Amino acid sequence: MNERFDRRMVLGTALAAVLAGATLTLTTPAQAQLVRTDVNIGVRLEPPHLDPTGGAAAAIDEITYANIFEGLTRIDRNGEVGPWLAESWDVSEDGLTYTFRLRSGVTFHDGTEFDSADAKFALDRARGEFSTNAQKQLFAGIDTIEAVDPTTLKVTLTKPNGAFLFNLGWGDAAMVAEETAVSNTSKPIGTGPFKFVQWVQGDRIELAKNPEYWGEPATLDKATFKIIGDPAAELAALMAGDIDAFPNFQATENLPMIETDPRFTVAVGSTEGETILAMNNKKGPLADKRVRQAISHAVDRQAVIDGAMFGNGTPIGTHFAPHHPAYVDLTGTYPLDLDKAKALLAEAGYPDGFKATIKLPPPTYARRGGELIASDLKKIGVELVIVPLEWAQWLSEVFKGKDFDFTIVSHTEPMDINIYGRKDYYFQYDSTAFDEVMARLDTTADQEARYELLGQAQRIITEDAVNVYLFQLAKAGVWASGLKGMWVNAPIQANDLTGVYWE
Known part of the structure; x- marks a missing residue:
């Protein structure tokens, strides 16, 4: 084949691609590569529905x-x-x-x-x-x-x-x-840069570019969220190229290996996710603050981080993000002390401990963390029966029905310490002192004054041992090295694709 014919072939291929609306990058005179305009995103949990104004699920x-x-x-x-x-x-x-x-x-x-x-x-x-x-x-x-x-x-x-x-x-x-x-x-209608296409239950949710969008149009033409619940399956899908990105990669034990592979980008950032061992403050022994304090002294937070999250997580001592300027470090309030824990249980009338259930939603941090915490509490005589729940069950039984003793969940809403002022909230905390602080916060505009009040609120819920504050959830993102614009941190529950593109 002569040089002139080669050149005509390349130009013809390029022209056909342009006419078809494709973006073309010529790498050699005889080779062309199409830039993708679709993306496959892996997500751990299937949402119960698609209306953000009508449900608590992240x-x-x-x-x-x-x-x-x-x-x-x-x-x-x-x-x-x-x-x-x-x-x-x-x-x-x-x-x-x-x-x-x-x-x-x-x-x-x-x-x-x-x-x-x-x-x-x-x-x-x-x-x-x-x-x-x-x-x-x-x-x-x-x-x-x-x-x-x-x-x-x-x-x-x-x-x-x-x-x-x-x-x-x-x-x-x-x-x-x-x-x-x-x-x-089931058929969400919004104003955003992507339209809903279809939801194949248990498998995927598909979006397509909105050609009538009022703002800067998305670069991607299509986005598919694939539901992959098993951490091992996440890794397999990533390695096979079936998934381009996991914004929240669950199989964090594999991150060191993935970091050495030039096909991928690994980005560990922070979230607003306070991960807590939540306790029902109005049920049985847990209605006694001394019992909750005993539980707080018995849980080895660092062991939970290491065992459930492979070291990815920041210990916390209250319900507040450590990266926020108003955060108060209260991690030393309840050091690991089994003797202290046993003494508090005895003082509360439970010298031999008690039995309870721990209902665990699907996320890896909950399932793995629950087993570790059950082992910790057994050392002080508290026997936990582990009850795994699917997400819809957890929302129904725990979040709405308040039918639980213990549970583990990450609260990923931003600046959400105000939930401790809601009398009907699932962990059922009630404190006049906390309510008074939050009432002053609501009417305070000065930033330094607000930070002081937020510090007081943090100290109150920690002193009352409302929940066991475990760690701030890390955001371990893994995606193809050519995919750009993914969020490293998660200041809000979002996989915002408006600035995502292939390079």
Whole structure:
């Protein structure tokens, strides 16, 4: 074959690819490589449904946040709050009234226009009497909502709330339309850069690029979230090339090996995930603070981190992220001390210990950690029966039904220490002192004063041994080396694909 014919072949191939809409990179005169515009993301848990405004499972936001649904404000990869569907806002001098200017030209995936009436509906629905929003408390301080005109929304609070704009950036505050809100659980309709395509139960959820997106369009044309529950299967899928990325890789014992493979990028970052041994504060022996303190003295936190997470995790002593400036290091409050633990149990009337159940959701940290903690507590006479639950069962029995003694879970919501003020929350803590601190926090805008109050709140729940604070969940991400734009840290529950592309 002569040189002239070779050149014509290459040019013809390039022209055909361009006409087909493909992005072409020529590596040699006789070789061409197409840049991919699809991605296969591996996720550990299948969400119970796909409406972020109607469920507590992090697995919902991990697929829908920023991809399908958007809010008035956005929490970015650095944990900072910025504009989203509200392009700007004004706050009254008394801190009570927020006037949002909404973006024009925004449409939902079904083609209907987004305006202030939709925003009012979404917020009223989230805070309404029959709301199923898992974070309904975020909206409790709203007094009135007024759709002034199609692009102006006025929200008035009952009292100033320094965290209000941050709260509106949660997935629980996503904007939904009245016409499609009910069906968002199975056929989500949002305003985001990706549209929902299909959900094959137990296997995958597929998204496609939204060609009518109001903002900067996504680079990817297609994204598939593959549900892979077994850590060993995660590794096999990664090595076989079936999965391009695991934003939260569970088989962390394999990270050293993967790091040596040039095909992959390994990025270990931080999350907002306080991993706790939660205790039912109103059930049996655990209703006694001395018993909870005994449990806290009996658990070897570092052994749990090493055994369940292969060393990936930061010990914590309270329900607060260590990377936050307001964090108070209380890890020394309950040092490992079996004699102290036994003495506290005896003082509480349980010299021989007691029997209880520990209900464990699917994540590896829970299943592995539960076995280690059961071994720890056996040393002080507390016999735990391990009950593995699937995610939907855990939400029904533990989170909603409060039918448990112990459980292990990571609370990945940002700045969520306020959950300890909810009397009906699953671990059923009730403290007047804590409530008073949080009430002052709600009306305090000065940053240093807020940090001081947050420190007081941390000390109260640690002193009361509400739960055993184990570790801050690490985010071990693994993805193909040519995939760019993945989040290293997780300041919010999200696998945001808006900036992801292949190089």
